[in-house]
Ligand SMILES: Nc1ncnc2c1ncn2[C@@H]1O[C@H](COP(=O)(O)OP(=O)(O)OP(=O)(O)O)[C@@H](O)[C@H]1O
């Protein structure tokens with residue numbers, strides 16, 4: 400039997416009592432395990448409500464939600480808490496509790512022994528690049544970015560399969576935000592969690608997502624890869640949201656990994672070819688390609704091993720798939 404998708408949402412609606420319109424309106428989609436999905440849309444379009452339906456803080460007015468093939472409403476709440484880590488809008492840290500106690504909240508609820516909790520705290524502080532002596536600090540003694548990291552550690556604590564992240568980087572400055580985005584991508588590549596990440600920042604969505612779900616007024620307008628959103632926007636709303644006309648700028652937000660071709664170890668030119676990181680952006684790769692005179696770039700992973708190749712043709716083909724003008728045509 401093939402594994403069911405990590406998350407299935409079937410015709411789910413949520414209408415709050417006393418409201419005229421559904422906050423989430425007949426949404427259906429599936430998420431494959433290990434994908435990083437970004438929910439993107441204007442304020443009030445239903446992003447937070449959708450996350451809260453998935454982790455059972457709200458009950459759908461219609462439709463159903465399956466986690467690994469099981470209806471969430473049938474699962475015991477402790478199972479839902481264990482399977483899903485939740486990073487809430489603003490930081491969800493308890494101000495009167497030290498960092499270590501904040502990280503330990505869910506493991507405690509699940510009845511873990513103290514040595515296991517301690518070991519897990521050490522591991523998570525290291526994963527998130529936080530000094531171990533931060534354990535004893537209170538949230539107010541940390542910078543905004545550090546607080547966000549502790550929030551992620553808190554959500555990862557019981558090793559959930561699914562992470563729901565509601566604008567986790569909304570409150571930090573641009574530089575910290577870029578660092579946190581990189582860290583999230585690194586953690587995602589390492590742990591392969593299924594992640595639903597909410598933002599209203601288009602650049603953040605394009606940079607992080609395997610697939611982006613664009614929402615508007617409770618409905619899903621388009622659910623597709625960043626590249627497809629840029630090149631084949633479903634309607635004028637999506638097109639103007641992602642400013643798909645500004646191809647060069649948008650290429651700067653696409654990850655090399657999203658367009659790279661498979662690595663061909665037999666190709667002669669590869670030994671001397673310039674290297675780019677799989678996490679680099681396509682615009683920088685394009686300028687390296689054009690500037691160095693090389694006809695191919697070797698794409699390398701975190702461990703510096705080749706994982707793919709990039710050529711002008713590959714970049715152009717990725718953009719052309721949709722009949723949009725090629726990069727050089729602007
Ligand atoms: N508990 C509630 N009772 C009534 N209406 C609600 C409730 N929670 C949310 N809503 C309404 O549902 C709609 C969607 O809200 P939601 O919080 O999901 O939006 P959002 O996309 O997360 O917005 P933002 O980007 O501002 O966080 C809004 O119109 C909101 O007013």
Ligand SMILES: [Mg+2]
Pocket residue numbers: 446447448488565
């Ligand atoms: Mg919200």
